[in-house]
Amino acid sequence: xxxxxxxxxxxxxxxxxxxxxxxxxxxxxxxxxxxxxxxxxxxxxxxxxxxxxxxxxxxxxxxxxxxxxxxxxxxxxxxxxxxxxxxxxxxxxxxxxxxxxxxxxxxxxxxxxxxxxxxxxxxxxxxxxxxxxxxxxxxxxxxxxxxxxxxxxxxxxxxxxxxxxxxxxxxxxxxxxxxxxxxxxxxxxxxxxxxxxxxxxxxxxxxxxxxxxxxxxxxxxxxxxxxxxxxxxxxxxxxxxxxxxxxx
Amino acid sequence: xxxxxxxxxxxxxxxxxxxxxxxxxxxxxxxxxxxxxxxxxxxxxxxxxxxxxxxxxxxxxxxxxxxxxxxxxxxxxxxxxxxxxxxxxxxxxxxxxxxxxxxxxxxxxxxxxxxxxxxxxxxxxxxxxxxxxxxxxxxxxxxxxxxxxxxxxxxxxxxxxxxxxxxxxxxxxxxxxxxxxxxxxxxxxxxxxxxxxxxxxxxxxxxxxxxxxxxxxxxxxxxxxxxxxxxxxxxxxxxxxxxxxxxxxxxxxxxxxxxxxxxxxxxxxxxxxxxxxxxxxxxxxxxxxxxxxxxxxxxxxxxxxxxxxxxxxxxxxxxxxxxxxxxxxxxxxxxxxxxxxxxxxxxxxxxxxxxxxxxxxxxxxxxxxxxxxxxxxxxxxxxxxxxxxxxxxxxxxxxxxxxxxxxxxxxxxxxxxxxxxxxxxxxxxxxxxxxxxxxxxxxxxxxxxxxxxxxxxxxxxxxxxxxxxxxxxxxxxxxxxxxxxxxxxxxxxxxxxxxxxxxxxxxxxxxxxxxxxxxxxxxxxxxxxx
Numbered sequence: 001x002x003x004x005x006x007x008x009x010x011x012x013x014x015x016x017x018x019x020x021x022x023x024x025x026x027x028x029x030x031x032x033x034x035x036x037x038x039x040x041x042x043x044x045x046x047x048x049x050x051x052x053x054x055x056x057x058x059x060x061x062x063x064x065x066x067x068x069x070x071x072x073x074x075x076x077x078x079x080x081x082x083x084x085x086x087x088x089x090x091x092x093x094x095x096x097x098x099x100x101x102x103x104x105x106x107x108x109x110x111x112x113x114x115x116x117x118x119x120x121x122x123x124x125x126x127x128x129x130x131x132x133x134x135x136x137x138x139x140x141x142x143x144x145x146x147x148x149x150x151x152x153x154x155x156x157x158x159x160x161x162x163x164x165x166x167x168x169x170x171x172x173x174x175x176x177x178x179x180x181x182x183x184x185x186x187x188x189x190x191x192x193x194x195x196x197x198x199x200x201x202x203x204x205x206x207x208x209x210x211x212x213x214x215x216x217x218x219x220x221x222x223x224x225x226x227x228x229x230x231x232x233x234x235x236x237x238x239x240x241x242x243x244x245x246x247x248x
Numbered sequence: 249x250x251x252x253x254x255x256x257x258x259x260x261x262x263x264x265x266x267x268x269x270x271x272x273x274x275x276x277x278x279x280x281x282x283x284x285x286x287x288x289x290x291x292x293x294x295x296x297x298x299x300x301x302x303x304x305x306x307x308x309x310x311x312x313x314x315x316x317x318x319x320x321x322x323x324x325x326x327x328x329x330x331x332x333x334x335x336x337x338x339x340x341x342x343x344x345x346x347x348x349x350x351x352x353x354x355x356x357x358x359x360x361x362x363x364x365x366x367x368x369x370x371x372x373x374x375x376x377x378x379x380x381x382x383x384x385x386x387x388x389x390x391x392x393x394x395x396x397x398x399x400x401x402x403x404x405x406x407x408x409x410x411x412x413x414x415x416x417x418x419x420x421x422x423x424x425x426x427x428x429x430x431x432x433x434x435x436x437x438x439x440x441x442x443x444x445x446x447x448x449x450x451x452x453x454x455x456x457x458x459x460x461x462x463x464x465x466x467x468x469x470x471x472x473x474x475x476x477x478x479x480x481x482x483x484x485x486x487x488x489x490x491x492x493x494x495x496x497x498x499x500x501x502x503x504x505x506x507x508x509x510x511x512x513x514x515x516x517x518x519x520x521x522x523x524x525x526x527x528x529x530x531x532x533x534x535x536x537x538x539x540x541x542x543x544x545x546x547x548x549x550x551x552x553x554x555x556x557x558x559x560x561x562x563x564x565x566x567x568x569x570x571x572x573x574x575x576x577x578x579x580x581x582x583x584x585x586x587x588x589x590x591x592x593x594x595x596x597x598x599x600x601x602x603x604x605x606x607x608x609x610x611x612x613x614x615x616x617x618x619x620x621x622x623x624x625x626x627x628x629x630x631x632x633x634x635x636x637x638x639x640x641x642x643x644x645x646x647x648x649x650x651x652x653x654x655x656x657x658x659x660x661x662x663x664x665x666x667x668x669x670x671x672x673x674x675x676x677x678x679x680x681x682x683x684x685x686x687x688x689x690x691x692x693x694x695x696x697x698x699x700x701x702x703x704x705x706x707x708x709x710x711x712x713x714x715x716x717x718x719x720x721x722x723x724x725x726x727x728x729x730x731x732x733x734x735x736x737x738x739x740x741x742x743x744x745x746x747x748x749x750x751x752x753x754x755x756x757x758x759x760x761x762x763x764x765x766x767x768x769x770x771x772x773x774x775x776x777x778x
Contacts, residue, residue: 026471047454059370200485201499
């Protein structure tokens with residue numbers, strides 16, 4: 001167990017589905033364990049240590065006191081990786097940012113509306129410096145493995161900067177707009193192989209905006225060409241892209 | 249592993265562990281406020297009678313396993329060293345989904361002062377963010393409530409939507425959905441048994457050391473999990489947050505060739521399950537011999553082991569349709585806990601694999617019945633630890649039932665169906681599905697445009713919180729004389745036996761003792777059993 005890089009997993013507000021995806025690596029996980037030492041992974045192991053090189057953090061920051069814990073993790077970790085849409089772009093947790101805080105508190109807690117601390121949900125990068133991101137909701141297991149390998153050999157992990165449409169064409173799908181459906185593939189970062197569209201759904205935008213996404217053109221396509229109302233477009237954008245507040 | 253060994257001396261001085269734990273202990277939304285009153289303890293002590301716990305053997309062998317859970321430094325410092333009192337504070341129980349704490353305080357004469365099960369999960373306000381959302385997106389949003397039970401959340405949500413808008417679904421869709429439930433059950437149960445429970449039974453901290461010591465058993469279980477993941481992918485498109493299910497049916501269907509392959513792999517997997525059954529049968533003596541009678545609730549059906557469709561049945565009560573879910577899951581407040589608990593006929597009830605087994609065991613498939621015999625599971629058991637065994641039995645049942653369903657699909661032929669025309673209309677609908685941890689209700693009210701006016705999700709783990717608390721109250725007095733490490737291990741094992749999924753569990757509410765909260769428009773979310 002000497003000189004293996006130590007890795008740790010942490011979670012904030014999220015569904016822990018991304019840690020589950022890591023557990024779902026099955027045999028590959030055992031292979032990975034030959035090269036790293038997992039010192040903290042609450043969902044699947046008992047044991048904890050403050051001494052780790054790479055921290056994988058899942059979930060959004062939704063409470064002021066979460067910030068302290070995240071900064072603490074940041075101070076221990078040489079590399080901090082945000083994984084999963086909640087951690088990278090705020091995920092569905094950020095949907096509440098468009099509601100009045102008083103309203104959702106009252107709805108949920110009734111008379112105890114002030115009992116809990118909560119504030120607008122935000123991705124990790126809004127609080128600390130994030131060294132690498134593994135996108136998606138849930139993350140893709142193979143992409144996780146690839147990025148971990150890159151980090152272990154000291155490479156900067158490659159994440160596509162082109163939109164999902166490129167991969168969707170490669171997958172041989174019929175464009176959702178031709179089928180009369182709304183889709184966010186043209187502004188969303190690729191890397192998933194257009195999996196949702198291939199499986200018969202449309203792109204939800206869970207990997208965040210592609211860095212050079214042409215939002216003006218997207219708006220023109222969605223509203224002028226395809227004839228969707230502003231409300232429909234905004235509804236879809238506010239599932240995953242709430243925090244990016246794309247000016248559509 | 250870097251975790252330290254704990255040497256639990258029977259006199260148990262506190263402050264024994266120095267593992268770090270979470271970086272921000274005592275930061276949990278005003279968790280661990282005041283120590284609870286002794287009510288819980290007294291109740292537990294008085295309940296010596298018929299329902300009282302039997303003397304139980306100490307579980308585990310050899311050195312007690314060290315725990316990662318950090319001892320809250322504050323609590324540890326309070327403990328008077330040397331007077332023989334014990335304080336156990338398990339901060340964030342490990343190997344469960346989500347965050348929960350166990351607090352136990354035992355006086356010098358082994359009298360239990362406090363037993364508390366806390367849930368300090370960060371609130372996410374799901375029911376609030378659903379407001380105004382279109383029926384097309386709702387099931388994908390609620391899927392994100394939980395990564396492990398995402399299929400169950402989607403199905404319950406789709407049922408509620410279809411109920412509200414009167415959407416008819418075909419026999420083929422029902423069959424595929426039943427397969428989806430089986431896939432999730434297999435995934436979740438195998439994860440729980442292999443990764444979360446087995447380490448306790450083997451006396452190690454995690455599944456990682458088992459890769460060296462029990463490689464063949466572990467590889468067998470991992471192979472079964474891979475099959476479960478592949479199953480889920482084939483039916484619904486992904487292992488977590490699947491994409492194919494929409495109101496009215498599936499957007500993409502599995503190929504017949506894929507189903508053939510799946511059918512064959514299920515046939516090949518049965519020996520593996522029997523091996524797993526032998527493994528758990530050999531470890532059965534490690535499960536504490538603890539019993540406490542309670543009410544068991546789950547879906548029931550006259551024709552099958554109900555998972556996707558059925559009425560709400562109970563061991564103490566008459567059957568009710570799912571739309572009466574609020575009568576079954578009455579939420580109430582108790583002075584010694586700030587969690588809202590649910591009750592039906594008694595002070596608490598249990599949902600999950602054990603409940604389903606007790607209510608539906610006559611409908612189990614033959615091999616599953618054989619496995620139940622192998623692991624020594626009987627329908628009259630009232631030991632919560634046996635939930636683990638019931639999960640294994642359910643895995644085998646799921647495989648057998650899936651083989652029949654797939655066979656039916658292959659005989660009928662998988663047909664592309666026309667999607668039903670959905671005309672949004674105002675109305676209410678309720679969905680009820682048995683997910684790995686128990687019965688899951690989703691209830692929605694829609695407006696005429698097909699947008700949510702009000703949403704209510706009642707989650708199985710939440711129904712179990714009260715039962716976990718009561719079980720802890722029953723268990724701790726019995727083991728009060730043992731070392732702190734032993735108490736910590738056994739209480740953690742009890743919580744793990746329920747396979748709680750705390751990310752999901754909504755509808756706990758923080759109230760100050762004595763103040764009853766008024767339900768506010770039926771949407772109460774979240775978190776924390778004090």
